[in-house]
Amino acid sequence: xxxxxxxxxxxxxxxxxxAVSGLLGLGIITRFLGYKxxxxxxxxxxxxxxxxxxxxxxxxxxxxxxxxxHSETGFTALSLACxxxxxxxxxxxxxxxxxxxxxxxxxxxxxxxxxxxxxLVHLHVKQNDLGHVILYPES
Amino acid sequence: xxxxxxxxxxxxxxxxxxxxxxxxxxxVQPVAITPSLTGQIExxxxxxxxxxxxxxxxxxxxxxxxxxxxxxxLALEANLAHSSMRGGNNPSxxxxxxxxxxxxxxxxxxxxxxxxxxxxxxTSIQSTYAGAIANVRYTFGAQxxxxxxxxxxxxxxxxxxxxxGILHLDAFDPIIETNPFLQTFGANCLTCHLNSKAVGxxxxxxxxxxxxxxxxxxxxxxxEVHTLTTAMPYTQCNTCHNRGNYDLRTMTFIERSDQxxxxxxxxxxxxxxxxxxxxxxxxxxCHTRTEAxxxxxxxxxxxxxxxxxxxxxxxxxxxxxxxxxxxxxxDLAFRLTQLNPVVDLQLGDTILVTEQxxxxxxxxxxxxxxxxxxxxxxxxxxxxxxxxxxxxxxxxQDQSSxxxxxxxxVER
Amino acid sequence: MRPNFYQHIHPPTxxxxxxxxxxxxxxxxxAIFLVLVLVVSGALEMFFYIPSTGEAAISIQTISFLVPxxxxxxxxxxxxxxxxxxxxxxxxxxxxxxxxYAPPRRFNYLLGMGLFVLVILLDFTGYILRWDxxxxxxxxxxxxxxxxxxxxxxxxxQTLVGGTFPGSATLVRFYSWHVFGLMLLAAILMIWHxxxxxxxxxxxxxxxxxxxxxxxxxxxxxxxxxxxxxLLSGSALLLLSxxxxxxxxPGITEITAxxxxxxxxxxxxxxxxxxxxxxxxxxxxxxxxxxxTVVGLIPYIFPKPSRQxxxxxxxxxTRLAQIVLAVMALVITALTLIELQPVP
Numbered sequence: 001x002x003x004x005x006x007x008x009x010x011x012x013x014x015x016x017x018x019a020v021s022g023l024l025g026l027g028i029i030t031r032f033l034g035y036k037x038x039x040x041x042x043x044x045x046x047x048x049x050x051x052x053x054x055x056x057x058x059x060x061x062x063x064x065x066x067x068x069x070h071s072e073t074g075f076t077a078l079s080l081a082c083x084x085x086x087x088x089x090x091x092x093x094x095x096x097x098x099x100x101x102x103x104x105x106x107x108x109x110x111x112x113x114x115x116x117x118x119x120l121v122h123l124h125v126k127q128n129d130l131g132h133v134i135l136y137p138e139s
Numbered sequence: 140x141x142x143x144x145x146x147x148x149x150x151x152x153x154x155x156x157x158x159x160x161x162x163x164x165x166x167v168q169p170v171a172i173t174p175s176l177t178g179q180i181e182x183x184x185x186x187x188x189x190x191x192x193x194x195x196x197x198x199x200x201x202x203x204x205x206x207x208x209x210x211x212x213l214a215l216e217a218n219l220a221h222s223s224m225r226g227g228n229n230p231s232x233x234x235x236x237x238x239x240x241x242x243x244x245x246x247x248x249x250x251x252x253x254x255x256x257x258x259x260x261x262t263s264i265q266s267t268y269a270g271a272i273a274n275v276r277y278t279f280g281a282q283x284x285x286x287x288x289x290x291x292x293x294x295x296x297x298x299x300x301x302x303x304g305i306l307h308l309d310a311f312d313p314i315i316e317t318n319p320f321l322q323t324f325g326a327n328c329l330t331c332h333l334n335s336k337a338v339g340x341x342x343x344x345x346x347x348x349x350x351x352x353x354x355x356x357x358x359x360x361x362x363e364v365h366t367l368t369t370a371m372p373y374t375q376c377n378t379c380h381n382r383g384n385y386d387l388r389t390m391t392f393i394e395r396s397d398q399x400x401x402x403x404x405x406x407x408x409x410x411x412x413x414x415x416x417x418x419x420x421x422x423x424x425c426h427t428r429t430e431a432x433x434x435x436x437x438x439x440x441x442x443x444x445x446x447x448x449x450x451x452x453x454x455x456x457x458x459x460x461x462x463x464x465x466x467x468x469x470d471l472a473f474r475l476t477q478l479n480p481v482v483d484l485q486l487g488d489t490i491l492v493t494e495q496x497x498x499x500x501x502x503x504x505x506x507x508x509x510x511x512x513x514x515x516x517x518x519x520x521x522x523x524x525x526x527x528x529x530x531x532x533x534x535x536q537d538q539s540s541x542x543x544x545x546x547x548x549v550e551r
Numbered sequence: 552m553r554p555n556f557y558q559h560i561h562p563p564t565x566x567x568x569x570x571x572x573x574x575x576x577x578x579x580x581x582a583i584f585l586v587l588v589l590v591v592s593g594a595l596e597m598f599f600y601i602p603s604t605g606e607a608a609i610s611i612q613t614i615s616f617l618v619p620x621x622x623x624x625x626x627x628x629x630x631x632x633x634x635x636x637x638x639x640x641x642x643x644x645x646x647x648x649x650x651x652y653a654p655p656r657r658f659n660y661l662l663g664m665g666l667f668v669l670v671i672l673l674d675f676t677g678y679i680l681r682w683d684x685x686x687x688x689x690x691x692x693x694x695x696x697x698x699x700x701x702x703x704x705x706x707x708x709q710t711l712v713g714g715t716f717p718g719s720a721t722l723v724r725f726y727s728w729h730v731f732g733l734m735l736l737a738a739i740l741m742i743w744h745x746x747x748x749x750x751x752x753x754x755x756x757x758x759x760x761x762x763x764x765x766x767x768x769x770x771x772x773x774x775x776x777x778x779x780x781x782l783l784s785g786s787a788l789l790l791l792s793x794x795x796x797x798x799x800x801p802g803i804t805e806i807t808a809x810x811x812x813x814x815x816x817x818x819x820x821x822x823x824x825x826x827x828x829x830x831x832x833x834x835x836x837x838x839x840x841x842x843x844t845v846v847g848l849i850p851y852i853f854p855k856p857s858r859q860x861x862x863x864x865x866x867x868x869t870r871l872a873q874i875v876l877a878v879m880a881l882v883i884t885a886l887t888l889i890e891l892q893p894v895p
Contacts, residue, residue, distance in 0.1 A: 010146045017149035018782075024156045031619040032595055145775060148782035155786040162793050163620055182616070211801050213609060215616040223801035 047125075047133040050075070058107075062088060066123055066135060077123040077135055078109045084116035096120070169215055174203030181205050181212040183220070194367040196478055207239050228364075231349035233261060233292070233334050240349060253471055256432060260349065262296055263433025266333040270439035272311050275328075278387065279318045287439035291334050296437045303443040304436030323390040331379040345378040352376070352431070369423075369478045372516040373406055376422045381408045403549075414449075414547040416523075421516045425452070427497045449543045451493050452502060452510070454525040456535055462504060464489045472498040481513045558770050560745070562753050565773060567766040569754045569862060574649070577780050578642035579748075584781045585635040586741065588788060592628035593730070600680070602726035604719045607682035608802025615799060622796060623789075629797035630788055632674050636818055639670050640880075647849060647876050650856030650866045651755035657850040659747040662740055664847040669737040671818065676729035678816050682722055685800035688813040690717050692826075692835075699832035757862035821886035842879055849876065 045061070047068055053059055053075075059068045065080035065088045080089045080096065087100040094107035103114025110119045124136040170184040183204040192199050197207075205212045208230050214220035226232035230239035241247035241257050248254030260266060267290030276282045276289070290308035313325020330338050337345040346354055346364075353367050355375035383394040399405030406418040416425075423431070430445050438444050454460040465472055465488050475498065476484045482501050484490070489504040502512045505522070512521045526533070533542070568574065599618060601610040614621040643663065646652055652660040679690055694717055697708045713720030748754070756762065768776075815823040825834040845852075853872040860866030865873065 007142055010142050014142070014146040014149040017146075017153045021149070021153045021156050024153075024160065028159075028620045028623070029595065032621060032624060033598060035599075035618040035621070037599075037613060037617075142775075144779045145782075148779045148786070151786045152782045152789075155789040159620075159623060159789055159793055163623065169617060211612060213612040213616060214799075216796075216799075219612070219799055219801070 043136070045135040045137070047135055050127055050131050050133050053133065058094075060091060061135075064135065064137060065089070066137075067091075068125065068133065068135070075125045075127070075133055077125045079121040079123050079137075081121070082116055083111075083118040083120060084114070089120075167215060172199065172203055174199070174206065175201050177203060177206055179205075179212060182215060183210070183212070185215060186217070190365055191363070193365050197367065209235075209239070226348070229346045229348060229350050231353075232347045233266060236261075236348050250435060253428075253474075255435065256349075259429075259433040259435045260333065262294055262435060262437045263333075263431075264438050264441065264444075265431070265433075267291055267294060267308055267437065268311075268329065268332045269305070269308055269437065270441075271328075273439055275324050275387070276316075276321060279320045281316060281318055281321055285439075287437075290437075291329060291332050294437060296435070298435065301434070301436045301443075303438055303440075305439065306437070308437060320390050327391055328385060331382075337378065341378055345375075351378075369475070370481075370516040371421070371423055373402075373421045377405070380422075381406070381411070383408065384410075404551075409551070412541070412544045412548045414544065415549055416521070418549075419517075419519065419521070420512075420514055424501065424512070424515055427493055427495075427499075429495065429497055446494060448538050449540060450526070450538050452491060452499065452512075453523070454527055455538065456526055456531060456533060459525050459527055460510075461492050461494065462489050463492045463498065470498070472500040475500050479515055481515055481518055554770070558774060560749070561770040561773050562749065563770055564767040565753055565770075566756050566762065566764070567768050568762065568764045569756050570768050570773060570776065574864070575754060576641055576645055578638050578645055580777055580780060581784055582635060582638045582642060583741070583745070584784055585631045585638060585788075586737075588627060588631040588785070589635065590734075592624050592631065595624050596628060597730065602680070602722050604682060604722055604803070607680065607722060608800075611681060611683075611799065615796070623792055626792035626795070626797050627788060628677075630791045630795070632677060633817075634788070634791075635670055636674055639667055643667060643846070644876065644880065647869075648873050649755060649862065649864050650860050650869045651862075652850040653755070653856045653861055654850075656747075656751045656755065659744060659751055660850050661847065662744040662747060664843075666737060666740050666744060668843070669733055669740065673729060673733050673737065674818060675816065676725045676733065679725045680722070680729060681799070683800035683802050685798055685814075686816075687803055689815050689819070690721075692815070692823075693819075694721070696831060696835045700836055701832070755862050758858055761859055762862075815890075817887070820890040821883045824886045824890040842883075846876065846879065 045064055045066075047053070047059075047061065053068060053070045055070050055072060057068075057070045060066075060080065061068065062080070067078045067080055069076045069078065080091075081087070082089055082098040082100065082103055082105075084098065084101055084103050087098050089096040089098050089105065095112065096105040096107075096109075097103070098105075098114065098116070101115050103116035104112035105116070105120055106112055108119075109122070111117065125133055126136075128134050167185055169182045170188060171180050171182055172184055173180050181203050187204070204210070209223050209225040211220050211223055224230070225235040225239050230236070236257055237247060243249070243254075246254065246256040247258065250258070264270065269287040269290045272289050272291075273282065273285050273287040277285050282288060287305055288309065289311040291311060293308060293310040295307045296304060311325070311329075313322045316322055316325070329335055333348060333351050336347055337343075344356055345351055346356075350367075352371055352375060353369070354364060355366070355368065355371045356364055381395070383392055385392055395408050397404065397409050403418055407413055425447050426445075427447060430447060434444050436444075450458075450460065452460055465484065465486055468486060472490055473484060476482060482503065484500060484503075491499040491502040491504075491510065493499060501515055502510055505511055509522055509524045512523065513519070514521070532546075596614060599610055599614045599621070601607060611625070614625050616622065618624075646660065646663070675689070675693070678686055679693075694708060694712050697711060698704045700707060709715075711721070711724065712718075713724050814820075822835055822839055825838060828834055849872050853875070854868060856866050857868040860868045
């Protein structure tokens with residue numbers, strides 16, 4: 001016969017309550033540590049007047065990092081962050097090379113060689129009402 | 140037995156933790172804004188979201204709250220949040236105005252660009268009271284002549300002063316005055332200048348500093364204090380002016396004894412003499428920015444910087460009022476119109492200007508040679524003609540207001 | 552059954568009479584629990600606190616108002632610290648008033664005194680980390696008191712403050728002391744102190760022939776008692792933290808501009824009162840050091856408790872030591888209360 005005395009019940013319940021308390025405490029700590037101080041990262045960059053970037057121009061913006069290309073078809077932008085582990089690419093002639101682990105990309109962002117496997121990310125650009133080119137970094 | 144204690148204390152602990160979670164969930168959700176001028180997050184709107192934006196020239200998204208008021212921008216508890224606010228509920232008080240309203244991009248900037256409001260106000264006679272103090276001290280033997288030596292606060296003028304300008308004033312301190320009349324003067328008579336709080340019945344009608352004029356609470360708008368405007372009605376000026384007169388013998392202020400009802404009755408004191416435009420318009424329709432806020436020099440007497448006369452707008456028998464055609468889109472006149480758009484000024488419009496070149500931007504030349512004026516606070520439209528070519532019989536030499544009043548003053 | 556670590560550090564049995572709350576007041580054990588709370592809550596705070604003069608107060612406001620349960624963690628840390636000081640004092644008084652400092656426990660008494668000093672220093676350094684207008688007085692006066700010490704004063708000041716004036720170097724040094732230097736010392740002394748309790752024969756008990764109650768409790772029962780005590784203390788701490796937030800004030804912008812009421816932390820109010828009486832070195836450094844030394848040397852300068860007096864409250868053979876300690880405690884409390892009186 002199963003003897004489950006009052007003592008055992010109290011013991012089990014007490015342990016259960018403590019377990020719940022422990023989980024709540026863990027929850028508190030998790031929520032505490034999960035707080036992100038809101039650092040206002042820009043959601044868009046103003047790259048200046050469209051007229052400053054004539055057709056055929058390829059302008060580097062190392063702070064973003066991005067490359068603005070004005071071709072006959074319009075404005076496009078390439079992210080200059082290496083797709084391997086994120087270093088900012090150097091530009092040599094029209095190609096890009098990564099100083100960290102040696103990845104190479106061509107002028108369209110495709111991988112020539114290197115530990116990187118993915119091509120460079122294309123970023124969204126458009127012109128606003130004042131004729132400025134606005135870049136939207138990947139969200 | 141310890142098992143029972145263990146059980147009970149487990150229950151207590153769990154209950155307490157539950158209580159803690161519950162309290163946490165009841166915490167107010169913070170409302171953040173990041174004003175573009177500071178780039179730093181503020182949480183004032185968590186409690187003050189329903190406060191009206193102070194003026195179209197100070198939009199919330201650009202300024203936020205902390206850049207003017209100070210305070211702890213992250214605190215969600217009232218006492219802490221308000222503890223480092225500048226000037227209490229009035230950051231324009233002259234003791235803190237330079238930190239709140241100052242800065243070379245704001246109101247403490249280049250005089251040639253008319254951005255030097257703070258420098259001008261702090262040396263202005265409405266702030267220093269220099270002449271009144273000099274007069275009273277001279278009357279009661281505390282100084283040998285009428286030279287202005289003291290003001291309500293110590294102030295210096297570092298730039299070369301004008302002919303009548305003064306370099307420095309020390310602070311008037313009634314405690315160190317030996318004459319008891321001067322001590323009473325300090326106690327009873329220094330409540331109408333920009334550094335002093337209004338007392339008695341006026342207590343809630345007027346702030347100090349910039350807000351004394353630019354936040355017109357007056358008798359009509361008690362409660363709506365979070366406003367800044369350049370369209371102050373005469374009632375705001377009358378929180379200091381036209382209230383009565385001083386009696387030097389008893390060193391008390393005698394309030395005016397009439398019970399005015401209409402604008403006509405309340406505008407000026409019963410002893411005042413005035414024409415129709417002097418009560419139909421507000422004070423700021425005639426008195427210019429320099430007259431009200433000072434010209435940057437320390438003066439002791441109004442006559443050294445008050446200069447607007449009837450002829451400034453009306454001209455004389457032989458001269459038209461001075462005018463200017465607006466050709467520069469950055470002209471001060473356009474800036475002032477933007478702040479108070481009662482008139483739709485365009486490039487090419489001709490407005491009146493004063494003898495010192497200050498734009499009377501709400502007065503425009505009409506094609507038929509007459510002028511139109513739109514009251515800055517009343518929005519009333521007036522058309523008037525110049526004195527030249529009219530039936531006026533003035534003697535050209537005397538242009539004082541008392542002379543014009545002889546014919547044009549209205550009867551009470 | 553093989554004991555786990557927690558049971559291993561407790562003796563197999565202890566006399567039941569000495570295990571009762573009314574004998575030890577559970578003060579020593581509660582102190583250990585409070586230290587645990589302090590370490591955990593302090594570690595959590597380290598994720599958000601920034602030891603820079605421009606950002607310290609702001610980071611504390613972030614913790615208090617914006618981080619989920621941040622206010623709770625901060626308040627727990629604050630209350631655990633203040634209660635630790637009180638509980639340590641209770642423990643000290645209990646040890647003296649039960650004559651539990653008799654040999655072989657004299658060295659452990661000294662270890663405890665060392666811990667007591669470390670707790671005060673930890674409390675003070677933690678207080679300074681707020682770097683807000685509330686702590687300005689304590690920072691300026693506390694560091695300037697060092698300068699009054701002859702010969703070594705300026706050197707001590709330079710070492711603690713890291714410059715000629717309290718500034719960013721001071722904050723970094725206080726942070727390092729608080730989070731590491733003092734903590735390391737306290738951890739060593741605490742482990743040693745607890746070890747010495749076992750080495751010296753556990754909680755002081757009367758000699759066997761004088762024990763009225765021969766019963767003993769097992770280590771499991773003892774562990775249960777401790778757990779109950781921790782649960783109840785924890786609940787009390789939580790309630791305090793929820794209903795009474797830790798003090799907070801706007802950040803210091805200019806170290807010289809003292810704002811608000813100048814006040815010392817509560818545990819130094821008695822010193823603030825004495826500083827009104829005269830020479831700062833005498834009243835601010837020397838007298839507190841003398842008090843500390845006298846209390847610290849109680850096992851050495853006062854008559855030892857006789858053998859039949861161990862393990863009970865108010866033994867007659869150590870009456871002098873008890874009176875001296877009681878008078879000191881009362882005077883310090885009185886001075887604190889006087890300092891708290893509002894100035895007319």
